[in-house]
Amino acid sequence: MKNWNEKRVAIREILAAEAPQEALVAGWVRTVRRGKGVAFIALNDGSCFASLQIVLDEGMEGFDAASQVGTGACLAVRGQVVESPAKGQRWEMQARQVEVLGDADSDYPLQKKRHSFEYLRTIAHLRPRSNTFGAVFRMRSALSFAVHRFFNERGFLYVHTPIITANDCEGAGEMFRVTTLPEQQPPTENGQVDWDKDFFAEKTGLTVSGQLQGELFATAFSDIYTFGPTFRAENSNTSRHAAEFWMIEPEMAFADLADTCDLAEQFLRYLVVYALENCREDLEFFDQRIEKGLIAKLEALAAATFETMTYTEAIERLQKSGRAFEYPVEWGCDLQSEHERYLTEEVVGGPVFVTDYPAGIKAFYMRLNDDEKTVAAMDLLVPRVGEIIGGSQREERLDVLERRMHAFGVAPQSLDWYLDIRRWGTCPHSGFGLGFERFLMYVTGMENIRDVIPFPRTPGNARF
Amino acid sequence: MKNWNEKRVAIREILAAEAPQEALVAGWVRTVRRGKGVAFIALNDGSCFASLQIVLDEGMEGFDAASQVGTGACLAVRGQVVESPAKGQRWEMQARQVEVLGDADSDYPLQKKRHSFEYLRTIAHLRPRSNTFGAVFRMRSALSFAVHRFFNERGFLYVHTPIITANDCEGAGEMFRVTTLPEQQPPTENGQVDWDKDFFAEKTGLTVSGQLQGELFATAFSDIYTFGPTFRAENSNTSRHAAEFWMIEPEMAFADLADTCDLAEQFLRYLVVYALENCREDLEFFDQRIEKGLIAKLEALAAATFETMTYTEAIERLQKSGRAFEYPVEWGCDLQSEHERYLTEEVVGGPVFVTDYPAGIKAFYMRLNDDEKTVAAMDLLVPRVGEIIGGSQREERLDVLERRMHAFGVAPQSLDWYLDIRRWGTCPHSGFGLGFERFLMYVTGMENIRDVIPFPRTPGNARF
Numbered sequence: 001m002k003n004w005n006e007k008r009v010a011i012r013e014i015l016a017a018e019a020p021q022e023a024l025v026a027g028w029v030r031t032v033r034r035g036k037g038v039a040f041i042a043l044n045d046g047s048c049f050a051s052l053q054i055v056l057d058e059g060m061e062g063f064d065a066a067s068q069v070g071t072g073a074c075l076a077v078r079g080q081v082v083e084s085p086a087k088g089q090r091w092e093m094q095a096r097q098v099e100v101l102g103d104a105d106s107d108y109p110l111q112k113k114r115h116s117f118e119y120l121r122t123i124a125h126l127r128p129r130s131n132t133f134g135a136v137f138r139m140r141s142a143l144s145f146a147v148h149r150f151f152n153e154r155g156f157l158y159v160h161t162p163i164i165t166a167n168d169c170e171g172a173g174e175m176f177r178v179t180t181l182p183e184q185q186p187p188t189e190n191g192q193v194d195w196d197k198d199f200f201a202e203k204t205g206l207t208v209s210g211q212l213q214g215e216l217f218a219t220a221f222s223d224i225y226t227f228g229p230t231f232r233a234e235n236s237n238t239s240r241h242a243a244e245f246w247m248i249e250p251e252m253a254f255a256d257l258a259d260t261c262d263l264a265e266q267f268l269r270y271l272v273v274y275a276l277e278n279c280r281e282d283l284e285f286f287d288q289r290i291e292k293g294l295i296a297k298l299e300a301l302a303a304a305t306f307e308t309m310t311y312t313e314a315i316e317r318l319q320k321s322g323r324a325f326e327y328p329v330e331w332g333c334d335l336q337s338e339h340e341r342y343l344t345e346e347v348v349g350g351p352v353f354v355t356d357y358p359a360g361i362k363a364f365y366m367r368l369n370d371d372e373k374t375v376a377a378m379d380l381l382v383p384r385v386g387e388i389i390g391g392s393q394r395e396e397r398l399d400v401l402e403r404r405m406h407a408f409g410v411a412p413q414s415l416d417w418y419l420d421i422r423r424w425g426t427c428p429h430s431g432f433g434l435g436f437e438r439f440l441m442y443v444t445g446m447e448n449i450r451d452v453i454p455f456p457r458t459p460g461n462a463r464f
Numbered sequence: 465m466k467n468w469n470e471k472r473v474a475i476r477e478i479l480a481a482e483a484p485q486e487a488l489v490a491g492w493v494r495t496v497r498r499g500k501g502v503a504f505i506a507l508n509d510g511s512c513f514a515s516l517q518i519v520l521d522e523g524m525e526g527f528d529a530a531s532q533v534g535t536g537a538c539l540a541v542r543g544q545v546v547e548s549p550a551k552g553q554r555w556e557m558q559a560r561q562v563e564v565l566g567d568a569d570s571d572y573p574l575q576k577k578r579h580s581f582e583y584l585r586t587i588a589h590l591r592p593r594s595n596t597f598g599a600v601f602r603m604r605s606a607l608s609f610a611v612h613r614f615f616n617e618r619g620f621l622y623v624h625t626p627i628i629t630a631n632d633c634e635g636a637g638e639m640f641r642v643t644t645l646p647e648q649q650p651p652t653e654n655g656q657v658d659w660d661k662d663f664f665a666e667k668t669g670l671t672v673s674g675q676l677q678g679e680l681f682a683t684a685f686s687d688i689y690t691f692g693p694t695f696r697a698e699n700s701n702t703s704r705h706a707a708e709f710w711m712i713e714p715e716m717a718f719a720d721l722a723d724t725c726d727l728a729e730q731f732l733r734y735l736v737v738y739a740l741e742n743c744r745e746d747l748e749f750f751d752q753r754i755e756k757g758l759i760a761k762l763e764a765l766a767a768a769t770f771e772t773m774t775y776t777e778a779i780e781r782l783q784k785s786g787r788a789f790e791y792p793v794e795w796g797c798d799l800q801s802e803h804e805r806y807l808t809e810e811v812v813g814g815p816v817f818v819t820d821y822p823a824g825i826k827a828f829y830m831r832l833n834d835d836e837k838t839v840a841a842m843d844l845l846v847p848r849v850g851e852i853i854g855g856s857q858r859e860e861r862l863d864v865l866e867r868r869m870h871a872f873g874v875a876p877q878s879l880d881w882y883l884d885i886r887r888w889g890t891c892p893h894s895g896f897g898l899g900f901e902r903f904l905m906y907v908t909g910m911e912n913i914r915d916v917i918p919f920p921r922t923p924g925n926a927r928f
Contacts, residue, residue: 008686008718010619010686010687012619026717026718026891027686028683028684028889029889045685045686045717046621046684046685046686047619047685047686047687072888072889073889074683074889074890074891076718101718101889101890101891101892102860102886102888102889102890102891103889104888104889105888107888108888108889109888124881125680125881125882125884125885126684126884126888128680128681128684128685129683129684134684134685137621137623137681137684137685138621138685140622140623140624141621141622141623144612144622144624145612145616145622148608148609148612152609155474155476155511157510157602157605158604158605158609159601159604159605159918160604160608160710160917160918161918161919162708162918162919162921162926162928163627163670163693163695163708164640164670164695164707164708164921164926165926166926166927174644176628176642176643176663177642177643177644177647178640178641178642178670179640179641179643180638180640180641180697183643183650183657184650184652184656184657186647186648188648192648193647193648199697199699199707199923199924200707200921200923200924200925200926201923201924201925202926204926206627206628206642213918213919213928216589216592216928217592217601217918219492219538219593220492220510220590220592220593220598220601221509221510221511221592221598221601221602222472222474222490222491222509222510222511223474223511228692228693229624229627229692229693231627231628233644233663235663243628243663243664244626244627244628246624253490253509254472254490254540254565396566417588417589417927417928418589420589420590421589422566424536424537424566424567424569424571424572424573424590425492425493425536425537425538425565425566425567425568425572426538426565426566427490427538427565427566428565453624454623454624454625454626454677454681455625455626455677457626457628457664459663459664459665460663460664460665461664461665462626462628462629462630462664462666462668463630463881464626464677464680464881
């Protein structure tokens with residue numbers, strides 16, 4: 001069977017076709033059923049959730065080899081796509097020629113049975129061939145594209161902010177060190193490691209956020225966004241933390257806190273609608289097998305009014321709730337997940353922006369409100385998850401920013417460039433961050449961040 | 465002037481409008497000219513190359529402050545967009561109200577004059593406000609979107625391959641180490657650093673390529689691509705090397721070397737046509753000021769036939785050329801830039817794929833040809849640049865791959881997962897890599913890689 005690669009047709013296209021056709025397909029065997037003089041193979045090429053049923057008749061070219069293959073084998077098949085008499089599928093392929101490109105024996109680790117997600121993480125190189133992870137990573141791809149399309153349609157400039165950075169002042173968590181110094185006996189100067197001798201002639205690490213550099217670009221291009229990997233060296237083995245994850249961070253010049261809330265609302269709704277319109281088959285799987293009611297939840301979010309309440313109101317609501325929270329509630333405390341979920345699920349019954357947090361519990365760059373006690377920060381809370389987006393208006397007044405940096409112990413000289421933006425041509429600006437994996441967990445119902453990242457990095461695990 | 469942020473209109477939209485309009489704009493001052501009772505301000509908001517001319521009349525609200533601002537100041541202006549009597553611009557704005565959001569004094573480092581690119585690199589936080597870097601980063605953004613659109617239209621799945629990796633076997637260059645061990649006295653075991661104690665419980669670094677993981681995904685989703693940051697810890701201070709840069713790496717199952725050449729040709733043409741159609745104003749600037757004939761070069765590439773010759777033919781052509789090359793030419797040698805440029809500029813006079821390189825000078829994973837001397841590799845050469853894309857068909861035969869790994873000194877157990885893909889359901893597959901910055905240099909005419917990266921990382925430099 002030469003030239004099997006003449007022009008392969010994706011199974012997605014085969015299944016969406018309007019009329020019968022002659023075609024060449026290729027993919028991996030999900031199941032084989034053998035009957036008398038016939039074999040049925042479910043072939044999946046990852047282009048969509050569904051497999052194509054291939055009907056092989058005894059006597060056709062390659063029948064003997066193909067009808068004996070195991071789950072996971074790779075086949076190329078040429079044949080006629082015809083209406084299927086079987087239930088639940090419109091088309092099947094009556095094979096004319098079949099070639100086994102790669103066989104799979106019974107040691108293949110992804111046999112046709114239910115596997116635990118824990119087990120599948122140990123074979124992250126093969127799990128994309130399973131129903132669940134096929135669907136997860138198709139949605140990850142589709143929604144990545146939706147992110148870019150949303151901002152492109154609105155004229156936002158996409159900026160690749162640096163991964164390696166010498167800034168350690170964001171305080172968003174511990175950083176990984178990046179170095180080429182000798183691992184065992186690094187050069188020292190006065191008893192300290194001499195970072196002058198390192199690759200970048202200073203101490204560097206992996207970025208925790210592209211926001212600060214994003215602000216620089218916003219003060220040249222007005223509307224910008226980042227979408228790239230960020231890192232946290234936190235030794236926390238939870239279902240919601242990974243050492244490496246992707247973030248989306250838009251930043252708008254000439255925009256205040258209300259503007260960034262508006263953008264966050266539009267953005268989240270756009271992504272959810274995009275998923276509903278473009279990932280239906282995968283969503284139906286998640287709805288049936290991973291989170292019952294998922295599609296209804298997403299449709300509710302798409303139709304929801306996004307409410308707003310201040311942190312001060314939120315504290316009052318929590319205190320009046322009569323609930324026995326694990327963490328006590330008082331003005332000045334950070335909201336815990338239990339508080340956030342109570343607010344969005346019980347008080348509002350839908351998405352809610354909580355705004356104007358106490359200055360002391362938020363980052364130094366957030367804009368100080370006129371009350372001098374709170375900052376123009378917001379968190380968007382959604383049912384079942386709690387916080388999904390966090391943002392703020394940035395402090396654009398040089399003197400106030402310097403004062404805040406001092407209070408937070410951030411050395412101004414380490415961020416001279418960040419201050420320069422306030423020194424010349426400063427402007428109000430604001431933006432937010434969305435952890436892409438957290439959003440994917442929300443939209444798929446997957447409960448462990450390790451299961452929405454192709455090859456997750458967590459404490460003790462950098463395999464693949 | 466409250467509510468100046470009512471609904472700002474991008475200057476790009478103002479300048480593209482069909483009819484006069486009342487609007488609010490905001491941006492940064494490029495120039496101020498003062499006349500009798502009037503001032504003219506060129507205002508730029510980064511949404512497009514051109515600035516909007518603002519006409520301020522004495523007596524209007526805010527005139528005194530606004531007409532005194534320096535280059536770099538930030539203004540919000542409400543007014544009437546009217547046809548401009550001035551040459552070279554269709555619209556100008558007759559201001560009604562103006563507010564100085566942020567002034568700029570004469571210390572502003574980006575005064576209205578010609579600055580060297582070397583100087584501008586030292587103010588990478590401000591250079592996006594210059595003509596050249598505004599154009600560069602708008603094109604970087606536009607072409608990033610074009611990359612995603614190209615693959616999305618063709619049903620390719622976008623995969624985020626890991627940045628932190630324990631693989632050090634690609635041999636594509638030195639790697640940065642990623643660690644959280646104590647910097648000075650890391651724990652040791654038998655006199656060696658005890659990587660078990662590090663964050664990931666093994667020695668890790670920054671990825672040099674997403675290809676190997678991309679191959680894993682191609683054997684589940686058929687057609688995939690990566691687009692993300694990659695790293696090289698090479699201490700080379702050239703105009704073409706950066707420590708951190710972005711790569712695009714598609715991978716296709718059921719595809720041989722010819723298929724990946726086809727894809728590379730379509731891809732490159734698509735990006736160039738996208739730039740010609742969507743970035744005209746920026747390209748015209750580059751054509752006039754950076755590389756004369758740039759647009760003609762791009763149009764030629766878009767219309768060109770992409771030729772193919774084998775490495776063996778290329779060596780013969782070079783040997784017969786009568787040229788005195790700096791590096792001698794003989795079968796088995798790596799092609800140098802001078803050879804590549806001779807082939808594409810003199811021999812072919814256009815883009816050419818050179819294929820089937822000697823096995824000894826290419827990576828272990830490239831598919832061994834039947835002659836057992838060459839591998840199914842390709843480099844795409846284009847005039848003025850030389851190599852712009854490199855790719856190959858991958859070795860899908862387990863036994864051959866194991867033999868090649870042995871010959872290259874790559875330990876099979878370190879890549880068990882890579883071998884597994886050949887063990888179960890293996891299939892022919894191929895792909896290529898495009899260094900995004902190298903492409904941006906080609907398409908803008910910029911000659912230093914530091915000038916197409918927002919905040920470049922090079923030896924001794926991780927600032928911003």
